[in-house]
Amino acid sequence: MKKIIVVGGGASGLVAAIIAKRHGADVTIIERNARLGKKILATGNGRCNFTNVDALPIHYNNPAFVKSVFDSFSPSETLLFFKSLGITPKIEDLGKTYPLSEQASSITDVLIYEIKRLGIEVIYEKVILSAHKETQGFVLYDQQGETYHCDRLIVATGGLALPQSGSDGTGYQIAKDLGHEITPLFPALVKLKLDSPYLKVLDGVKFPGFVSLIHQNQIIQTEFGDILFTKYGISGPTILQLSRKANALLQDHQTIYVDVKLVSELNPTDIEERLMDLKNLPVELALLGLINRKLVSVVLKEARLMADVTIEQLNPMQIKRLAQLLTSMKFKVTGSKGYEEAQVTAGGVNVNDIQPKTLESKKSKGLYFAGEIIDIDGLCGGYNLQWAWSSGYVAGLHATQ
Ligand SMILES: Cc1cc2nc3c(=O)[nH]c(=O)nc-3n(C[C@H](O)[C@H](O)[C@H](O)COP(=O)(O)OP(=O)(O)OC[C@H]3O[C@@H](n4cnc5c(N)ncnc54)[C@H](O)[C@@H]3O)c2cc1C
Structure with a gap:
């Protein structure tokens, strides 16, 4: 059984962990906060515009890369995924989709329920500061110098937007440690x-x-x-x-x-x-x-x-x-x-160094990325969470293979 660590229990990390566990891996999430999915609660003015049913690759900065990921997990598959977890969607103008409850907490609640149901281990209040490749897998170091070992690593630490939610950019250092280039970063949807x-x-x-x-x-x-x-x-x-x-x-x-x-x-x-x-x-x-x-x-x-x-x-x-x-x-x-009020970070891990079909690193075998840490950002209106779910799905699935 493969031991997978997902760093970051936000939108993309939660889906990556669920999918990896459903496919038989031994999964651990390491999250710096005392709770999972903190940023999700702030989305869509507390209503969580969790997808956009009209989202297409052209609505993102690197469409060809996004297409490859959407081919595996599209907005319609996202609807089915959340429906199966209990969310009834409400589609509003311009394809913006919310839970019928109009509460972002519905989205975190169903994801956390599934994490618990599957028995996924969650380590809270640990900030991973660096990572290194070992002969077999990876070793991660937290702020207290504690180490964590895994066969496969999924980095889902988000970008720099709304840093008080936990995404303060530390994930970029992990990517750099493992040989990745970060394209210029700046706030978007701000x-x-x-x-x-x-x-x-x-x-x-x-x-x-x-x-x-x-x-x-x-x-x-x-x-x-x-x-x-x-x-x-x-x-x-x-x-x-x-x-x-x-x-x-x-x-x-x-x-x-x-x-x-x-x-x-x-x-x-x-x-x-x-x-x-x-x-x-x-x-x-x-x-x-x-x-x-x-x-x-x-x-x-x-x-x-x-x-x-x-x-x-x-x-x-x-x-x-x-x-x-x-x-x-x-x-x-x-x-x-600035980032304090931005919804998303433009720039991130260069997509040229990531396999578009699997989200595995081209620099470091067994390393995967998901979510906003990748140099992908989309329009306002459900597009960025859609990217988080889709990339989480693809990274989670392929990390088990
Ligand atoms: C105010 C606001 C409103 C938004 N509204 C919408 C919306 O309605 N629709 C939409 O589509 N998008 C929206 N977005 C964008 C969307 O929330 C993000 O694109 C999405 O959450 C990114 O998911 P992610 O998993 O990549 O990162 P995040 O959700 O940011 O999750 C990253 C997680 O990693 C953890 N972490 C970070 N670094 C470390 C570390 N070193 N060690 C351990 N854990 C770490 C963080 O604590 C966090 O929990 C909004 C964003 C904001 C700020």
Whole structure:
């Protein structure tokens, strides 16, 4: 019987352990926390958006690698896996899938129940700091210098996002010890910081609209959905989706902007016509029917207009400028809220050094990786947990063979 150690009892590690045990291995999970699956509880605002039924490899940064893993364990197989454990899924807009209970704890509860039912050993409150290959298998060292031996090793320690959940990046050292290169790391699915004198006024303004990421006057990515201004910058699902590309460019010391459509339903010509219809009204009042009150003062400042001037007192250039601002207001992006608030880590163990069909290391036989520690990240909306389950399944299965 193969002795397998799974380092990390998070999403990917739990599935890897379950699958390995079901296939006859002697499995031990080593988890630094006093409990399993801590981060899962924080997912989906406590509801756990545990998969996305529309998730495809193209929704991830390394699609060919993801495809190979999804060929073994796809979102539909994930649904069956969780259904068999007792979870009834609830599919919402854009394929986002939650447990019907709307409680993330349902997901951890059923996984932990299965871990116990299978008799998987769990060692809590031990941080593995390094690993070495032995003639037969591996030896791991924890923070107290204690050692652990195994035939096969699955590293499922997560990335750097939400470090208080336990994923503080120590796993990268284990990967390096065993000969792996770590690609540049940066936070993704994270709120962005802006440089703007208007943030204090705009704090709390939320509306649905289009927002684009701009680099060298080119649109890099556009998203539609809720946009939320905050005292440090900008947030909302749209921004999380843009944040990966934004942070990649910032890492490269590039200057970038977000271009926000304050009015997404009308084009500039429509807006000009609408304003002309209201020519007797003060400009402030005409704008109040189009955008949030707090945005009105910002637009007037940017357009250098007094609030009480009537539309008919404006010249055509001023009207054009107003229409332009309402459909395109640019803000310079200066950074992000970092790993503390990021949902995922971009970068990780280089996929070129991992077998895509088995998730076994090409550098160290018997070593497997699962989850966010690998250089894979996906969109916001159930894609990253899906990667964790799929990669956990593949690593767990092949580690037994
Ligand atoms: C706030 C938030 C909300 C999110 N919401 C969603 C969502 O709704 N849908 C979605 O798809 N994704 C979501 N994600 C992303 C998702 O949670 C992660 O992609 C996923 O949990 C990664 O799984 P993992 O197993 O790789 O790592 P983790 O879940 O981070 O687990 C790693 C485990 O390893 C342990 N560990 C780390 N280092 C060591 C060590 N050296 N020794 C021993 N143990 C160690 C940690 O304590 C942890 O338990 C969210 C993330 C955050 C932060």
